[in-house]
Amino acid sequence: MNLSNPEFEAECIQRILAGEKQLFHELIRPCERSIFFLLLSLLGNETDAEDAAQETVIKVYLNLRLFRGESQFKTWVLSIARNEGLGRLRKVNSRREDSLDAETDETTGDYTPAILTSWREIPLEELERKELGEILRAAIDSLPAIYRNVVLLRDIEEMDVRETAQALRITEGAVKVRLHRARALLQKSLAPKLKGFVPKRKGLFGWGL
Amino acid sequence: MRIDCKHVWEYISAYIDGEVDAELRAHIDKHLETCEICSAVLDSTRNVVVLVADGRVFELPAGFSQRLHERIDQELKAETG
Ligand SMILES: [Zn+2]
Numbered sequence: 001m002n003l004s005n006p007e008f009e010a011e012c013i014q015r016i017l018a019g020e021k022q023l024f025h026e027l028i029r030p031c032e033r034s035i036f037f038l039l040l041s042l043l044g045n046e047t048d049a050e051d052a053a054q055e056t057v058i059k060v061y062l063n064l065r066l067f068r069g070e071s072q073f074k075t076w077v078l079s080i081a082r083n084e085g086l087g088r089l090r091k092v093n094s095r096r097e098d099s100l101d102a103e104t105d106e107t108t109g110d111y112t113p114a115i116l117t118s119w120r121e122i123p124l125e126e127l128e129r130k131e132l133g134e135i136l137r138a139a140i141d142s143l144p145a146i147y148r149n150v151v152l153l154r155d156i157e158e159m160d161v162r163e164t165a166q167a168l169r170i171t172e173g174a175v176k177v178r179l180h181r182a183r184a185l186l187q188k189s190l191a192p193k194l195k196g197f198v199p200k201r202k203g204l205f206g207w208g209l
Numbered sequence: 210m211r212i213d214c215k216h217v218w219e220y221i222s223a224y225i226d227g228e229v230d231a232e233l234r235a236h237i238d239k240h241l242e243t244c245e246i247c248s249a250v251l252d253s254t255r256n257v258v259v260l261v262a263d264g265r266v267f268e269l270p271a272g273f274s275q276r277l278h279e280r281i282d283q284e285l286k287a288e289t290g
Contacts, residue, residue, distance in 0.1 A: 021285045025278055032277060036269055046270050054280045061284060133266040140261070155261045180222035186261070187254040
């Protein structure tokens, strides 16, 4: 969820810089989730992600006076998180072989979706929530990093295209292309496994129609 | 303009996000009326997007927030002292 409130943030920052340091807890709270999941998507394990999240938050605090309000606070925070994550990856000399900074996207190209008419037709019993979570996490983890980051910010943290582009330092066009590609890959890997799991319909299919 | 299945797949993500223009949307809708395969691909892709967005699927590790705020407190104290 993206519940940022620029006026609250601006006031908070002013007051923190003026000495009301405890307010930093409230300022950073709405960003915690996104920081963690962005770092998890970069680093690949929860322990490193949590450690890097703490480091990120301290850096945000120490650099607070540098925030100019040109982007949303959360976007700025996430770009610090991204730098922290990339710095760590370089240190462990890239455990993941895909290039995180790749500026060129492959075109969406030809892809054949998983063709499974039964998924929407047969409402089978729900998978256990936990099992579902594991399947989804595994599928997202297996995406190339440049796609994983975009899915994470756009579809999991529900940031808009512009914010996602700013946080990842890529163009809005690249966000859209990568998102499309990522969703196609996820559809292909998940549809056969999730056959029968239909999200509760209420309110979920209303958008964009 | 008649569009084929591959064309529809290319725009599925933008379609789900409501980012195709009215004309293209009309073409896609028309195609979907008669193409069972594309309708299924659209529905399953949309299901994936919905499932991924479900906050309960991606939960923070237990105690994450508490540990984070303890760390912040340490920093604030260290700075004051
Ligand atoms: Zn078709």
